[in-house]
Amino acid sequence: MNASSPRSSPTARRAARDAIPFAAAGFVLAISFGISARAAGVPGLAAIAMSAFVYAGSAQFAAVAILGQGGSVVAAVVAAALMNARYIAMGVALGPSLKGGRLRRALEGQAVVDASWALANRGDGRFDRHTLFGSSAPQYVTWLAGTIVGVVAGGALPDPEALGVDAIFPAFFLALLLGELSTAEAGAVAAGGAIVAVALGLLAPAGVGILAASAVAFVGAIGARR
Incomplete structure (x- = not known):
């Protein structure tokens, strides 16, 4: 211990x-x-x-x-x-x-x-x-x-x-x-991910929207830390 x-x-x-x-x-x-x-x-x-x-x-x-x-x-x-x-x-x-x-x-x-x-x-x-x-x-x-x-x-x-x-x-x-969603940056990242997820969820095969939204959130989170 x-x-x-x-x-x-x-x-x-x-x-x-x-x-x-x-x-x-x-x-x-x-x-x-x-x-x-x-x-x-x-x-x-x-x-x-x-x-x-x-x-x-x-x-x-x-x-x-x-x-x-x-x-x-x-x-x-x-x-x-x-x-x-x-x-x-x-x-x-x-x-x-x-x-x-x-x-x-x-x-x-x-x-x-x-x-x-x-x-x-x-x-x-x-x-x-x-x-x-x-x-x-x-x-x-x-x-x-x-x-x-x-x-x-x-x-x-x-x-x-x-x-x-x-x-x-x-x-x-x-x-x-x-x-x-405690900061404006977090809100912007969440909004971007949501838009991508919804759009691709309607147009692309299952799972693609989640993948793209995850990429948006990842890139946005890195950008917000800089």
Whole structure:
């Protein structure tokens, strides 16, 4: 146990508590994913493994949607990769705040999801790694558990999307975004990314808009620091 443990453990526990609303929403949405995956013909164990190893809701839904429409596995993988491209910019920003060499930082970076990244952001270009780990842990547990419930008992449950529960996540992410818009530069970057994402979302294949918006945000963030 190192000298920072007495301080870091309470930080992680507090972050876990702060992430409970996101974890609860993720549980319900994961049930929907499990149901959708089975409806698209994805084997139950494959859907559960996807949640265990991919752990990215938007990418998983995109992949399942393509498979459900008769698309190939390759197309589904490409779409999922494009949906997750935003993590490149997020990882570059987070990297200096993680510890150890490249391998350790890569392993620690697996804890990144949108909510944990935002909660760990200190607002000065640095991130609290214990907040990152603490906030991601309950979200991972509920995402995996919800997928299992959806796969195993989905046939006996109403689809959460039919109840409008899928609107919970966008509302949470909007709240996270508003918390990050503390400067005019951040507002300009967010507006530019939103315009690109919406325009390409209407005109380009799934995932391209997210990729381009991530690039805009990355370039804008670098420019704002100079």
